[in-house]
Amino acid sequence: MGKMNMRKAYGEALLELGRGSKNIVALEADLGKSTMSNMFGGEFPERYFQMGIAEANMISAAAGLALTGRTAFASTFAVFASGRPYDQIRSSVAIPRLNVKICGSSAGLSDFGDGKTHQSVDDIALMRVLPNMKVFSPADYYETKKIVKAMAELDGPCYIRVNRNDVPNVTEEDEPFDWEKVRVMREGSDAVVFATGYMVFQALEAAKALEAEGISVRVVNIRTIKPLDAAGVQAAAKGMKGAVTVEEASVIGGMGAAVCETLAEGPAESRIRVLRMGISDCFGTSAQAYDELLEAYHLTPADIVTRVKEAIA
Numbered sequence: 001m002g003k004m005n006m007r008k009a010y011g012e013a014l015l016e017l018g019r020g021s022k023n024i025v026a027l028e029a030d031l032g033k034s035t036m037s038n039m040f041g042g043e044f045p046e047r048y049f050q051m052g053i054a055e056a057n058m059i060s061a062a063a064g065l066a067l068t069g070r071t072a073f074a075s076t077f078a079v080f081a082s083g084r085p086y087d088q089i090r091s092s093v094a095i096p097r098l099n100v101k102i103c104g105s106s107a108g109l110s111d112f113g114d115g116k117t118h119q120s121v122d123d124i125a126l127m128r129v130l131p132n133m134k135v136f137s138p139a140d141y142y143e144t145k146k147i148v149k150a151m152a153e154l155d156g157p158c159y160i161r162v163n164r165n166d167v168p169n170v171t172e173e174d175e176p177f178d179w180e181k182v183r184v185m186r187e188g189s190d191a192v193v194f195a196t197g198y199m200v201f202q203a204l205e206a207a208k209a210l211e212a213e214g215i216s217v218r219v220v221n222i223r224t225i226k227p228l229d230a231a232g233v234q235a236a237a238k239g240m241k242g243a244v245t246v247e248e249a250s251v252i253g254g255m256g257a258a259v260c261e262t263l264a265e266g267p268a269e270s271r272i273r274v275l276r277m278g279i280s281d282c283f284g285t286s287a288q289a290y291d292e293l294l295e296a297y298h299l300t301p302a303d304i305v306t307r308v309k310e311a312i313a
Contacts, residue, residue, distance in 0.1 A: 004141035004169055006162035007105055011036030013148035014073055018044050023069060024152065027062050029055045029076035034164075035105040037075045055080050059088040059100070066098040071152055077111065078104025078120035078161050082127055089157075094130045097156040102127075103148075107137075107161035108197065108248030109284050109293040119284030120161070125253030127159040128226050135226040136160040136179070137247075137255070139200035140169045143223055146177045163248075165290050167198050170221075179224050182232040188218035191312050192236050192243045193304065196222040196255045199246040202294075206304035217308060225255050233259055234266040242311030243274045246304055251278040275311045277304065 018024045018040050027049045032038035041048030051058040055076055062072035075081065081104040082089075093100045104123050111118045127135045134154065138144040144162055151158040170185065185200060186207050195203035200221045207217040220236045222228070237243055243263075245256030256276035263270050279297055287293045294300055 002169060003166040005166050006138060006141055006144040007034070007036045007164065009141045009144035010075070010103055010105070010148055010160075010162055011039035013145040014040045015043060017149060017152050018047065021071075022047075023071055025049070025065050025070045025072050027051055027058050027072060027074040029053060029058050029080065031076050031105070034077070035075040035103060037073070037103075055084040056088045059085040059102075060092055062100045063088070063092040063096075063098050066100050071099045071101065073101045073103060075103035075105060077118060078107035078123045079118055081105075082120060082123035082159070086126060090130060093157045094132045097132045099156065101151045101158045102160070104159060104161040106164035108163065109297065110164035110198075110248070110290060112287045112290045112293050115286035116283035121250045121279045121284060123161055124225060124247070124249045124255060128253060128258065132156055133226065134158045134224070136224055137196040138162065138223055139197060139221050140167060140171055142169055142171045142173045143177075147179060147223065150179045161197065163198050168201050170201050170204060180227070180229060182229045182236065183221040183223065184218060184236060185221050186217070186219040188216040189239070190216045190241055191308050192218040192220060192240045193308065194220045194222050194233065194236070194243065194245045194255070194259050196225060196247050199248055199299065202299065202301050203246055203304055205301035206308065209301060209305050210308060215308065215312070222255050222259070225258060228258050228262055230262045230266065233262045234270040237263055237270040237272050239269065240272050242308070243272055244277060244304060244307045244311050245274060246277040246299065248299060249278055251276045251280055254278055273311055275307050277307055
């Protein structure tokens with residue numbers, strides 16, 4: 001299982017979209033080399049707008065371009081993409097349902113060296129609460145490319161969060177893809193783990209360890225957090241002894257909260273015990289390596305193993 005980079009997938013998908021349509025434009029807030037939107041800018045400089053460290057202005061300009069019939073992709077670090085221009089996203093993009101597609105790069109704890117100011121623990125909650133906004137969190141390189149291309153075809157605003165680091169591929173390049181559906185990555189009969197982003201890989205590793213102990217775990221990839229595939233989530237929980245949700249974001253208002261809401265409102269046979277894993281009402285911090293942070297915030301396969309056992313106890 002090779003490692004690839006989601007940021008590169010975003011840049012490549014954006015470039016391919018630009019080659020296919022002159023209506024695709026891209027905007028950047030001084031981080032094009034990091035988000036890799038500069039791949040688009042290198043080939044289509046006339047459709048690439050470097051806005052500087054002015055995220056609110058970038059979103060307003062993206063909205064203006066969308067009003068002229070363009071599909072505008074705006075990218076920067078997730079913490080800046082979601083927080084700094086929130087009023088502009090709400091008023092100028094979400095309310096009028098414009099075709100502005102926002103890419104939050106270096107999401108979660110993945111920008112391990114820059115600390116809490118650059119780590120987005122709240123972006124899922126912020127974007128999820130906005131009416132008309134679709135929220136995506138791909139598991140790997142291949143899924144990122146597919147989602148970015150799907151976003152270009154969807155009507156209205158979208159937000160995608162991508163990891164900064166090279167991560168293992170858990171999906172195949174040529175496998176069927178439906179953005180509206182959750183994807184069962186592994187079948188099981190004792191517990192279900194709902195995971196999103198890089199945590200899908202962590203959950204799969206945990207499931208392997210649990211299988212060796214005689215515990216059968218179903219792993220579900222929540223690649224679309226909003227709109228959530230309620231029927232898919234409820235079906236995945238049916239008959240299980242317990243469930244765990246795991247995300248590299250705040251548990252307050254995040255993917256786990258969405259799953260809990262869906263199960264609580266679903267049929268009785270899907271209302272099972274759910275334990276949420278994520279960042280528990282605190283900010284990030286800096287570290288020497290990404291894995292150090294995942295250990296510090298209890299987001300490793302070993303941590304998932306422990307929580308699954310608690311959920312089915």
